[in-house]
Amino acid sequence: MQVKDLNHPQIHLDKTIPGHKVGVWRIAVSPNGKLIATASEDKTAKIWDWQGNLITSLIGHQDVVRAVAFSPDNKIVATASYDKTVKLWNTQGKIIATLKKNNHDLGAGALNISPDGKMMATADLEGTIKLWQIEQEQGKVSVKLNKTLKSHTEEVRKIIFSPDGQLIASASEDNTIKIWHRSGKLLKTFYGHEAAVWSLAFSPDGKTLVSVSEDKTAIIWNLKQMFELDLLAAGCSQIRDYLRTNVEVSPSDRLLCQNSDRQN
Known part of the structure; x- marks a missing residue:
């Protein structure tokens, strides 16, 4: 993994971090900007500081770890794997919860946690999205399935929440982007890409969405x-x-x- 310093006009390579044995699929930065999490084909996720020091390895998955995300309070790291499980960890590497019951029949390949920390969205290889309710009380974390959403026809590659947490956007190999309300209602399907949609990002005000695709294009969508x-x-x-x-x-x-x- 490589870390680059973006604080200067001329971007230069700041550090290369060895650690994973094979390819890294996803990377996430903690909301407070202090930690980096990586998800890898070597069946692990790892947490690093910005100096490139390994904080801990998250060991427990039995297959490729495809996605990783931090909770908004920086205390929880969520991982999704092809082993059909989603796991929640603390930043010291201890497993808090493993979601097996009501989980994806095929491997989970995308996930994200809402800005308020009360909801997690996961998605799998056949296009199914699940919305989970996260509750924290007296230091204990519980996760319950809230909704199962079926509209995509192929793998969901990326799923994100809008900055206000009210919308969910999903990008799929079926060439479409879907916008959902956090209640689970499908609001809109965007057509425009001619191949799999790989990733998405909301603008800070949540009124614009950008998507990138295997068709070699990026599209800016006006949600307003x-x-x-x-x-x-x-x-x-x-x-x-x-x-x-x-x-x-x-x-x-x-x-x-x-x-x-x-x-x-």
């Missing part, structure tokens, strides 16, 4: 426009009958919700 259309649709659903049936409505006003009808 999506929300405006949803607001229009909600308003039109309330007045549609009124516009159609009230004799005092002008012919031009009757067409106000026509575009909304087409969107739906």
